[in-house]
Amino acid sequence: MSEQYHDESFRDKVGFINQDGKRQYIYPKKPVGFFTKYRTYLSWFLLAILFAGPFIRINGQPFLMLDVLGRKFVILGQVFWPQDFYLLVILLITLVIFVVVFTAAFGRIFCGWVCPQTIFLEMVFRKIEYFLDGDRGQQMRIANMPWNAEKIRRRLVKWAIFFVLSFAIANTFLMYLVGSDRVLLMVQEGPVAHIGNFTALMVFTGAFFFVFAWFREQACIVVCPYGRLQGVLLDRNSIVIAYDKIRGEIRSRFRKGEDREAVGKGDCIDCGQCVAVCPTGIDIRNGTQLECVNCTACIDACDDIMDKINKPRGLIRYASENQIEHKQPFEYTTRLKLYTVVLSVLLITMGGLLFSRSTMQANILRLPGSNYKLGEDNYVTNIYQYKILNKSTQSQEFSIQIVGIENARVQAAGGNELRADIQEFAEGVLIVSIPRGELKSSKEKIVLEIVDTDGRVLGKTKVGFPGPLAK
Numbered sequence: 001m002s003e004q005y006h007d008e009s010f011r012d013k014v015g016f017i018n019q020d021g022k023r024q025y026i027y028p029k030k031p032v033g034f035f036t037k038y039r040t041y042l043s044w045f046l047l048a049i050l051f052a053g054p055f056i057r058i059n060g061q062p063f064l065m066l067d068v069l070g071r072k073f074v075i076l077g078q079v080f081w082p083q084d085f086y087l088l089v090i091l092l093i094t095l096v097i098f099v100v101v102f103t104a105a106f107g108r109i110f111c112g113w114v115c116p117q118t119i120f121l122e123m124v125f126r127k128i129e130y131f132l133d134g135d136r137g138q139q140m141r142i143a144n145m146p147w148n149a150e151k152i153r154r155r156l157v158k159w160a161i162f163f164v165l166s167f168a169i170a171n172t173f174l175m176y177l178v179g180s181d182r183v184l185l186m187v188q189e190g191p192v193a194h195i196g197n198f199t200a201l202m203v204f205t206g207a208f209f210f211v212f213a214w215f216r217e218q219a220c221i222v223v224c225p226y227g228r229l230q231g232v233l234l235d236r237n238s239i240v241i242a243y244d245k246i247r248g249e250i251r252s253r254f255r256k257g258e259d260r261e262a263v264g265k266g267d268c269i270d271c272g273q274c275v276a277v278c279p280t281g282i283d284i285r286n287g288t289q290l291e292c293v294n295c296t297a298c299i300d301a302c303d304d305i306m307d308k309i310n311k312p313r314g315l316i317r318y319a320s321e322n323q324i325e326h327k328q329p330f331e332y333t334t335r336l337k338l339y340t341v342v343l344s345v346l347l348i349t350m351g352g353l354l355f356s357r358s359t360m361q362a363n364i365l366r367l368p369g370s371n372y373k374l375g376e377d378n379y380v381t382n383i384y385q386y387k388i389l390n391k392s393t394q395s396q397e398f399s400i401q402i403v404g405i406e407n408a409r410v411q412a413a414g415g416n417e418l419r420a421d422i423q424e425f426a427e428g429v430l431i432v433s434i435p436r437g438e439l440k441s442s443k444e445k446i447v448l449e450i451v452d453t454d455g456r457v458l459g460k461t462k463v464g465f466p467g468p469l470a471k
Contacts, residue, residue, distance in 0.1 A: 014291065015281020016218055025143065026217060028126075029136040029276040033300025039113060043123035046114065051168075054175035054183075059393040060422075065179050072423075078354075079391055079423060083361045087353055094346040099226075101339040103233045107240035111226065112294035117211075117219055120169070122279060122295065125162060125212045132158050136276060162213045163205070170204035217280045220293055227290040234288065236321040237331050241294050243274075243285040243316050244324050251285075254309055267311050274298035274316060284316055358459035359392040360420070360450045364430065365463070372466050379409070380439060380467040384430040386412075388450060388459075390420035398458060400430060403447040409433040410448070432465065439467045 018024040056063035058077025065074040073080040073088060080087060102110065111118055133139045133154060145151050174197070175183045191198035211219055220227065234240065248268035252260075260267070268285070275283045277297040282289050284298045302316040322328040367383040374380055390396050399416045402408040412418060413429040420426035432446070444465040450458045 014221060015278075016221070024281075026279065026281040027136045027139045027143070028279045028281075028297065029273070029301070030130050031277045031295075031297035031300050033296075033303060035296035036300050039296060040123060042113060043119045046119060047123070050116075051172055054172065054180035061393055062179055064176055066176060067178055070178075077393070079393070081361065081389060081391060083389070084357070084391075087350070087357070090346065090350050090353065094343070094350055097339065097343045097346060100229075100233060101336065101343055103226075103229060104235070104238060104336055104339060107234060107238050107288075108227065108230060108292065108294045109239075111220065112296060115293070117224070118293055118295065121212055121216060124165065126279070128161055128165075129158065132161075159213065163209055166208035166212065167201075167205045169208050170201055173204060174201055217291075221280060221291050227293075230288070230290060235333070235335070237328075237333055239318050239320050239330060240288050241284060241292060241296065241299060241316065242288065242319045242321065242324055243268075244314070244319070245285070246324060248285070248315050267306070267315050269305065269309060271305055273301040273305055277301045358450075359390070360396065360398065360459035361389040361391055362448070362450055362459050362461040363387045363389075364448060364461055366466075367429065372468075374436065374468060375433070378436050379433040380436050380465075381431060381433040382465055382467075384432060384463065386426075386428060386430045388418075388420055388426045390422060390424055390426070392458075393422060395419065395421045396452060396458065398450050398452050401449050401451050402432065402434070403449050403460070405434055405438050405446065407435050408438070434465065434467070436468065439465070442467055442469050 015026055016024055053063045054065075061077045061079060062074045063077065065072070067073065071082045073084075075091075099110065129139065133142055142151060142154060171183060178197070186194040186197055248266040250264060250266050251268040251270040252265045254269035254271070258265075274285065275281075275298075277300070278284070279295060279297065280291040280293060282291045284292065299316050299318075303313040306313050306315055320328075320330065323330070364384050364386045367385055370383045372380055372382050386400070388398075397417060397419050399418060400410050400412060402410050409432070410416070411431045411433075413431070418426050418428070432448075434444075434446070444467060445462055446465045447460055447462050449460045452458055
């Protein structure tokens with residue numbers, strides 16, 4: 001193995017900082033190839049979903065809306081309220097475990113193919129730069145030229161386009177927070193009428209502009225904790241973007257007609273193309289690094305060089321260390337099995353809770369300061385306040401009934417036929433009377449059901465029913 005491969009000095013620096021400790025801008029070469037093509041197609045699909053998402057309706061509800069201030073969350077058309085917070089917690093835990101399983105098996109593939117930061121930066125903003133400023137060499141030339149009229153014009157045009165795009169992205173994300181209808185209303189009524197929301201919108205715009213115009217790869221390397229998780233989650237069996245050091249070493253420049261194998265040289269001709277196309281400025285030949293976002297640009301660049309020198313593709317490819325060093329196939333390890341079991345349990349639990357989730361959330365409490373009353377008909381009566389939230393996507397007419405107690409009476413002030421509009425509360429006073437003989441203790445627990453006009457149970461709750469000591 002060459003001494004080049006054992007040089008660990010690369011760990012003492014990062015690609016975006018020079019030897020003086022100052023920001024060093026990365027100008028990656030425009031990638032072209034099999035993986036780049038399909039990453040582009042996937043990015044177009046995901047971007048279409050992202051920008052169309054706020055306008056998609058499922059059962060009259062948004063496709064996705066996370067209204068934190070209004071304490072209302074809509075996921076795939078299903079409305080979740082603060083009372084459903086436990087479901088959101090389980091969902092977040094499930095997503096984290098899913099990421100853990102996927103990372104342990106396939107590395108940081110999420111970052112390269114699905115992450116919004118990568119998609120916006122590489123598939124939108126970077127492509128605009130390639131169109132306006134040209135490829136790597138021309139971008140570096142423009143960056144190094146003095147601030148003359150040409151450079152100022154180029155920068156103003158690029159920054160203006162970046163700002164407009166950032167504004168569009170900020171509007172889209174605001175729609176996911178408050179809903180497309182409210183954002184369109186803000187546009188119609190003007191920013192003065194919604195100065196608070198407009199201020200938040202401009203803050204988001206500035207943040208996106210800052211990230212995509214200047215901060216860029218630092219968001220993945222410095223801010224995002226996911227890269228650091230690789231050190232904990234990856235092992236020698238994980239599939240990552242890897243350089244085949246067995247085949248590639250010893251590196252040396254290409255000489256036409258030379259039998260590299262005969263003279264002890266590897267397939268790597270040390271052309272540096274894998275480094276030139278890397279958006280985080282690393283050399284993948286040094287092994288897996290936290291800066292690598294699995295964008296596949298180095299694979300396409302290397303495959304293109306291998307084609308030109310009549311060598312087989314795959315010097316850089318998706319592979320595990322065990323596949324490269326020991327020719328071992330991917331192994332479903334015990335650790336992955338345990339992760340999968342935990343994920344399966346969470347998914348089953350989540351599915352069960354969603355399936356059994358009631359459409360009416362009842363909050364029924366005894367009227368403050370009231371005591372039970374024993375009537376002449378030997379009925380024990382308690383008075384309650386009810387507040388029932390309609391979590392469904394349609395208005396509901398319902399009544400409240402007591403479960404499992406014969407001859408019990410339930411009366412709502414104003415009539416027993418109650419109604420709750422979509423995502424609205426029905427409130428009032430409830431009078432519950434139970435024959436004394438049916439009470440087994442002085443602190444009985446009773447179950448009240450919310451039943452629609454067709455007899456379907458929409459929800460239920462358990463309340464305390466105090467009364468006299470049982471005879």
